[in-house]
Amino acid sequence: MTQAKPTPAISDLAAGLSLDDLDGAGESKGRDIFQRISNxxxxxxxxxxxLYPFFKPIExxxxxxAVVDGKRVLMLGSNNYLGxxxxxxxxxxxxEALAxxxxxxxxxxxxxxxTPLHEELEERIAGFLGVESAIVFSTGYLANLGAISALVDRGCWxxxxxxxxxxxxxxVAMAAGQSRRFRHDDMAHLExxxxxxxxxxxxxxITDGVHSxxxxxxxxxxxxxxxxxxxxRLLVDDAHAIGTLGETGRGTASHFGLEPPDLTIGTFSKSLASVGGFMAGPRDVTEYVKHFGRPMIFTAALPPASAAAALAALKLIDEEPWRVPRVQAIxxxxxxxxxxxxxxxSDSQTPIIPIQVGSEVQAAAFWKDLLDHGIYTNASITPAVPRGQALLRTSYIATHTDEQLDHALEIFAEIGHRHGII
Ligand SMILES: Cc1ncc(COP(=O)(O)O)c(C=O)c1O
Structure with missing residues (x-):
């Protein structure tokens, strides 16, 4: 891990940085649609x-x-929870699937x-979760779009x-039906x-099982x-819960000792080491969404190599059972x-651990200083989180060693003090 010069004071870095256009586009002026975004x-x-924390090439x-900017860094910013x-x-x-x-x-x-791999993967997911059926989409994002837009038709909520x-x-925006929101985790408000x-x-x-x-x-x-x-009915998006919650990584319901919810959405882009997504539940529902979910029909299939990688990862969760308890212990x-x-x-209970910072500039400066000291994390600012509630998202992997974690804590302590976060 490379040591670097300390980052200059935040006030120096932030000088002249106008946060007015955090929301992107400005007022429209005339017919030119490009005009409103040109500022x-x-x-x-x-x-x-x-201080730019996004689209950083990981070499x-x-x-x-990982290697970033030619330097070796400790990865605390991936969703590769099981390594x-x-x-x-x-x-x-x-x-093999690629070949x-x-x-x-x-x-x-x-x-x-x-391909037969897609079908085998669907059967494996259904078996893994203990539900009747599953269907595979090209990403988890598309799984939510497909499931919600197909089910929440006109007259539905x-x-x-x-x-x-x-x-x-x-x-929900894509669905023809209507929607309402309830306050986060507030059951009285839901009722x-x-x-x-x-x-x-x-x-x-609809809820996330683990909030991302x-x-x-x-x-x-x-x-x-x-x-x-x-x-x-209840749909739970267990994108971050598969592999991190429950004794055997089966997600939020198993964590609480419950039967699966009516529908589960999941992704292969986190614990399952690949790309792709799924919806799992009763067969009549998967059959319907398979034929009416537009993101199932009108986009290219998950590449077979990605399906094969997810299938192998699903098998490994059971064949190498140490990974789930290890990432939970970390x-x-x-x-x-x-x-x-x-x-x-915040209220983290999983290997996703956000460090609350508040200001967008301070989060970016903290992120940069950590990176300069060999620690890769994710700066999360609006629209991923509400404006003024920027945070540094750290996340952990079952294969992190205790020495790596000791080292990270030393750097967090030093840089956290320097930035006035602790
Ligand atoms: C809760 C949740 N659902 C769905 C997704 C989308 O998953 P994918 O990366 O497979 O599109 C994500 C990804 O960040 C997520 O955090």
């Missing part, structure tokens, strides 16, 4: 100040370590994009937790919102109870030690 130069300002990605991206079995499965099927099926699942991932908001939905209207409640920014866990037992009382340790240093970690 957006915040990214360039941030680059010039050396080599080995799992717990499977470079597992020999995952690599071999992807390479057999080529890089793309050049078409949608519906027509010419389905989606009731979503205010803190859910953008793909759920976008699924109130549900009572105001037309009595006989079909409805579904805070690392908090949804109160699933209470959510299920409200939904049962209100005769309402999460526990880092929450305890970061909290002891004085960091505010």
């Amino acid at each position: 957006f130069d915040l990214a360039d300002q941030a680059r010039a100040a050396g 080599v990605n080995e799992g717990t370590e 499977l991206t470079r597992h020999p079995e995952v690599m071999r499965a992807a390479q 057999k099927h080529g890089p793309s099926m050049t078409g949608s699942r519906l027509l010419n994009g389905t 989606a009731i979503i937790d205010k803190g859910v991932h953008a793909s759920i908001y976008d699924g 109130e919102v549900l009572r105001r939905i037309p009595d006989q209207a079909p409805r579904i409640v 920014m805070t690392g908090g866990v949804a109160p699933l037992p209470e959510l299920m109870e409200v939904c049962r009382r209100q005769e309402t 999460g526990e340790r880092m929450r305890r030690d970061l909290q002891a240093l004085g960091f505010d970690l």
Whole structure:
């Protein structure tokens, strides 16, 4: 890990940085649609100040370590929770599928994009979660768009937790039905919102199992109870819960010792070391969404190599059962030690551990200083989090060593003090 010169004071870096265009476009002036976005130069300002935290090329990605700007860094900013991206079995499965099927099926699942690997993967997911059926999409984002837009048709309602991932908001925006939000994890407010939905209207409640920014866990037992009382279906997006929650990594329901919710959305782009997404639940629902979910029909199929990698990763969760408890233990340790240093970690209960910062500029400066000291994290600013509530998202991998974590804590302590965060 390379040591570097300390970053200059935040006030120096922020001098002249105007945060007015954090929201992107300005007023429209006439017919030229490009005109209203032409003043957006915040990214360039941030680059010039050396504070731009996005689209950073990762030159080599080995799992717990990576190479960025020619320097080796400790990776605390991936979603590779189980450390499977470079597992020999995952690599071999992807390479074999690439050799057999080529890089793309050049078409949608519906027509010419389905291979036996896609079908095997769907069966494996259903078996893994203990549900009847699953369907595979090209990304988790598209799984939410497909499931929500197909189900929440005209006259139907989606009731979503205010803190859910953008793909759920976008699924709701795409759906012909209506939607309401309830306050994050607030069951009394959910009940109130549900009572105001037309009595006989079909409805579904949607939440993340693990919140992607805070690392908090949804109160699933209470959510299920409200939904049962209100005769309402429940969809849980377990993108970050598969592999991190439950004794065997089966997600939020298993964490609470519950049966799976009515529908589960998941992704392969986190614990499952690949790309792609799925919806899992009763067969009549997967059959419907498979034929009416536009992101299933009108986009190219998940590449076979990605399907093969996810399939191999799913097998490895069970064949190498040490990974799930290891990443959970790392999460526990880092929450305890970061909290002891004085960091505010929101309500994290998982290996996703956000460090609350507040100001966007301060978050970017903290991120930069950590990177200069060999620690790669993710600066999260609006629109991923509300404006003025910027945070540094750290996340952990089952294959991180104790020595790597000790080293990270030393750097966090030093730089956290320097930036006045602790
Ligand atoms: C909660 C949640 N749902 C869905 C997604 C989308 O997953 P994918 O990367 O497979 O598109 C993400 C990704 O960040 C997520 O955090």
